[in-house]
Every structure is written in structure tokens, then in C-alpha cells.
Amino acid sequence: MRFDIITLFPGMFDGPLDDSIIGRARENKIIEIFLHDLRRYAGDNHRTVDSPPFGGGAGMLLMPGPLFEAVDQVSSQTEGESRTIAMSASGRPLSEEVVADLIGCPNLILVCGRYEGMDERFLQNKVNDEISVGDFVLSGGELPAMVLIDVLARQLEGVLGSSDSLKEESFGTGLLEYPQYARPANYEGWEVPPVLLSGNHAKIARWREMKSLERTIQRRPDLLTDIAFAKSQLENMYKEFADD
Ligand SMILES: C[S@@+](CC[C@H](N)C(=O)[O-])C[C@H]1O[C@@H](n2cnc3c(N)ncnc32)[C@H](O)[C@@H]1O
Structure with missing residues (x-):
């Protein structure tokens, strides 16, 4: 280009x-x-x-x-x-x-x-x-x-190392990106959410979906077409993680 x-x-x-x-x-x-x-x-x-x-x-x-x-x-x-x-x-x-x-x-x-x-x-x-x-x-x-x-x-083939980087970024999914954490797992007493250390990839993906939705509702509700539906989806996701 x-x-x-x-x-x-x-x-x-x-x-x-x-x-x-x-x-x-x-x-x-x-x-x-x-x-x-x-x-x-x-x-x-x-x-x-x-x-x-x-x-x-x-x-x-x-x-x-x-x-x-x-x-x-x-x-x-x-x-x-x-x-x-x-x-x-x-x-x-x-x-x-x-x-x-x-x-x-x-x-x-x-x-x-x-x-x-x-x-x-x-x-x-x-x-x-x-x-x-x-x-x-x-x-x-x-x-x-x-x-x-x-x-x-950034959208052109070969510019980013992996095309997955684009898919998961803010707006790529229609939502803001979920929070991310780098090493160490405990920094000055602040812990990384335990699910991210669980090794359960399906659960991690689901937690990230939940956090993306939560962050978008809080910070950019204008990105959501049906805010009531988004909030009820989020409530259901909270229940999924309630026992953890
Ligand atoms: C000082 S600005 C001119 C602002 C103009 N008088 C107005 O009120 O819209 C000078 C130039 O900066 C650029 N510019 C300023 N703000 C911009 C923005 N938010 N997005 C894109 N270009 C911008 C444009 O090329 C513009 O011609």
C-alpha cells in the first residue's frame, strides 16, 4: 500500500x-x-x-x-x-x-x-x-x-506477527479489549485473577468475554446496540464465575 x-x-x-x-x-x-x-x-x-x-x-x-x-x-x-x-x-x-x-x-x-x-x-x-x-x-x-x-x-498481511492480534483487540470484536496482566503474578500484593493461572483455556476465553462485555458496558455503552440485553448477558456470566 x-x-x-x-x-x-x-x-x-x-x-x-x-x-x-x-x-x-x-x-x-x-x-x-x-x-x-x-x-x-x-x-x-x-x-x-x-x-x-x-x-x-x-x-x-x-x-x-x-x-x-x-x-x-x-x-x-x-x-x-x-x-x-x-x-x-x-x-x-x-x-x-x-x-x-x-x-x-x-x-x-x-x-x-x-x-x-x-x-x-x-x-x-x-x-x-x-x-x-x-x-x-x-x-x-x-x-x-x-x-x-x-x-x-496494522491491517495489512504480514505487518503484525499474528492476525489473531487484530481479532482480539478493542473494536475487533465490537467490544473493548479485556484486561491483561504481565509477570509477576503477584506485584506489590496485587494478584493476577486466579482464572488466568488455571491453564483452563476455555474458561479463560469465557472470562475474557465477560470482562470485555463488562468494560464496554462501563466505559463505552455507545458501542452496544442493546444495552439491556448486554447487561443480562453479563449477569449470566457473573453467575458462571460466582463459585470460583
Ligand atoms: C487548526 S486546524 C483547522 C481547524 C478548522 N478551522 C476547524 O475549525 O475545523 C488545521 C488543520 O489541522 C488538521 N486537523 C485538526 N484537527 C483535526 C482532526 N481532529 N482530525 C483530522 N485533522 C485535523 C486539518 O488538516 C486542519 O486543516
């Missing part, structure tokens, strides 16, 4: 996309990342990319000219289907569904906004999708672009 990133700050991507899982995915050529400095596509000697918004208002806005030029030139370098995505606080919220929608596309061009954002004509006529990483405003689209690359890369 190829990512082309259009940004005013290509240097921000040094480091976060070089190490660990994403770094290895790049080394193994499962993903490729190309950075493009938006200023290179400016039409004047001053390399101007922003202007005050028409109608007044605070701050500066990225002008359409450099944005159109950058996407046109970058998309001419890719092969196969390509989608252009603007990182935007008012975009489609990033979710597992959005990830599933984007994962099949071999080329994504990610456009990172700055200042007050991007000219609407660019968003309307050149961009396929606007994506938000949450209901808050960041200073630029660079961190959201990194988040999107990370979440997509």
Missing part, C-alpha cells in the same frame, strides 16, 4: 514512521511512504501557499492552487486506484468501518491542513474523503495522517 503525504512540514514524519511495526512494514515494502512539501507546488517565487479567507475571519487558509497542483502531480506518479483524503476536524470520524473502506485502496494521498484549513473548492472538487481523528482541533493534519497510516498498516 502506498501513501503519499502532502504537507508543509515533511520533517515531522521523521521518526514516528521509522521505528517498530511501521518501520518494519516499510523495510519489508508492505507499505511505502512518500513525502511532498506543499511549498514546492506554490505558483510564485515566495512559495506562497496561504491567504486570508474571503469574508474575513481569523488566520490564514491554504490556497487552492498549490493544493490542486500537488495532488495532480502526485497522483500522476501512482499506478492503479488512488484516493485523495484531506485530514479535517469536520471530516468523517475515523473508525473500524472507515479503515475497512480504505484498506483495499492501493494508493492514498493524504493532504495535511494547517492554519485555518483548506479552501473549500479543493475539498469539493479534488478530495474523495475528509477524515477526522476525533472531536477536537489539532494544529495540523500531520499527526492525524500518521494515525491513519498506522491504523491501516
Whole structure:
């Protein structure tokens, strides 16, 4: 999968996309990342990319000219289907569904906004999708672009050691992940739940289901379609473990 990133700050991507899982995915050529400095596509000697918004208002806005030029030139370098995505606080919220929608596309061009954002004509006529990483405003689209690359890369074959890691993670099952414990079994008097030391794999799986459901009811009831049913399921699971 190829990512082309259009940004005013290509240097921000040094480091976060070089190490660990994403770094290895790049080394193994499962993903490729190309950075493009938006200023290179400016039409004047001053390399101007922003202007005050028409109608007044605070701050500066990225002008359409450099944005159109950058996407046109970058998309001419890719092969196969390509989608252009603007990182935007008012975009489609990033979710597992959005990830599933984007994962099949071999080329994504990610456009990172700055200042007050991007000219609407660019968003309307050149961009396929606007994506938000949450209901808050960041200073630029660079961190959201990194988040999107990370979440997509993890889904690609060969990036994670085991595809089971994805299935059991939060949201993979529609629920939050169950609590997990590392060594030692007793840390400063806090014990690991005994069922996890029992060696009974079926029982451990059932306990994890129960804890996932419990945590989702407590922390993210919005993920559950039928909260009353979820609570009654949880009560039944508590009974199963009551004698332990
Ligand atoms: C300071 S923000 C502009 C905010 C814009 N004036 C608004 O009210 O929505 C500058 C850039 O950061 C990026 N950005 C900020 N928050 C974001 C978010 N939650 N998700 C995705 N991109 C975001 C966008 O690319 C945006 O163009």
C-alpha cells in the first residue's frame, strides 16, 4: 500500500514512521511512504501557499492552487486506484468501518491542513474523503495522517506477527479489549485473577468475554446496540464465575 503525504512540514514524519511495526512494514515494502512539501507546488517565487479567507475571519487558509497542483502531480506518479483524503476536524470520524473502506485502496494521498484549513473548492472538487481523528482541533493534519497510516498498516498481511492480534483487540470484536496482566503474578500484593493461572483455556476465553462485555458496558455503552440485553448477558456470566 502506498501513501503519499502532502504537507508543509515533511520533517515531522521523521521518526514516528521509522521505528517498530511501521518501520518494519516499510523495510519489508508492505507499505511505502512518500513525502511532498506543499511549498514546492506554490505558483510564485515566495512559495506562497496561504491567504486570508474571503469574508474575513481569523488566520490564514491554504490556497487552492498549490493544493490542486500537488495532488495532480502526485497522483500522476501512482499506478492503479488512488484516493485523495484531506485530514479535517469536520471530516468523517475515523473508525473500524472507515479503515475497512480504505484498506483495499492501493494508493492514498493524504493532504495535511494547517492554519485555518483548506479552501473549500479543493475539498469539493479534488478530495474523495475528509477524515477526522476525533472531536477536537489539532494544529495540523500531520499527526492525524500518521494515525491513519498506522491504523491501516496494522491491517495489512504480514505487518503484525499474528492476525489473531487484530481479532482480539478493542473494536475487533465490537467490544473493548479485556484486561491483561504481565509477570509477576503477584506485584506489590496485587494478584493476577486466579482464572488466568488455571491453564483452563476455555474458561479463560469465557472470562475474557465477560470482562470485555463488562468494560464496554462501563466505559463505552455507545458501542452496544442493546444495552439491556448486554447487561443480562453479563449477569449470566457473573453467575458462571460466582463459585470460583
Ligand atoms: C487548526 S486546524 C483547522 C481547524 C478548522 N478551522 C476547524 O475549525 O475545523 C488545521 C488543520 O489541522 C488538521 N486537523 C485538526 N484537527 C483535526 C482532526 N481532529 N482530525 C483530522 N485533522 C485535523 C486539518 O488538516 C486542519 O486543516
